[in-house]
Amino acid sequence: MSERATIYGEPIPDSELTFDARKGDIFKVEEGKKEWVQIMMFSDSKRYIRSSDVDFTTEQPVAPSDPEMLNKFCAKVKTAKRKATNEAALKYAENIRRQRIFERLLFDRYILEAFRKFDIPATKPSKLVECIDDSPIYERRIKN
Structure with a gap:
């Protein structure tokens, strides 16, 4: 796995709306399929990441306190x-x-x-x- 994973607007590889997630980023999963995981983004829009690029976790990152x-x-x-x-x-x-x-x-x-x-x-x-x-x-x- 590389340091980045592409976030897609639709669950298709040639989706127009794409940007990158980085290793360690955590998103709430809305739905998981064989090849794609549907995640919720900050705008409350649903986006997609390839299933092969994600791991399951219940980890909650520690928020900076400054x-x-x-x-x-x-x-x-x-x-x-x-x-x-x-x-x-x-x-x-x-x-x-x-x-x-x-x-x-x-x-x-x-x-x-x-x-x-x-x-x-x-x-x-x-x-x-x-x-x-x-x-x-x-x-x-x-x-x-």
Whole structure:
């Protein structure tokens, strides 16, 4: 297994909507099939990872406790939301459905970037900051 796994918008290898998860990232599994695992992303959109790229875990990562870092991370999340909303509105001003899909995709990418910037494994659900999500159980992680 490589250090990364592709997250797909649909359970097909040539899906248009893709970005990368990294080893150690943890996402809640919505549904598992033979070849694909359906995960929930930060935007509450369902995405897909190949089953061969994930391991089952009930591990809950320890959230950083530094209040200053948490405040900066939360500010980054809020900026990601605004940025995704604005960019999607500009690109798909005439098509609300496409705008919402693109907004969620951008939000997921920007949140992953925030986790990378702070050198924290991405987790969904996340106890790191309430401004992302507050749900309790971690079910899958990218293979070590």
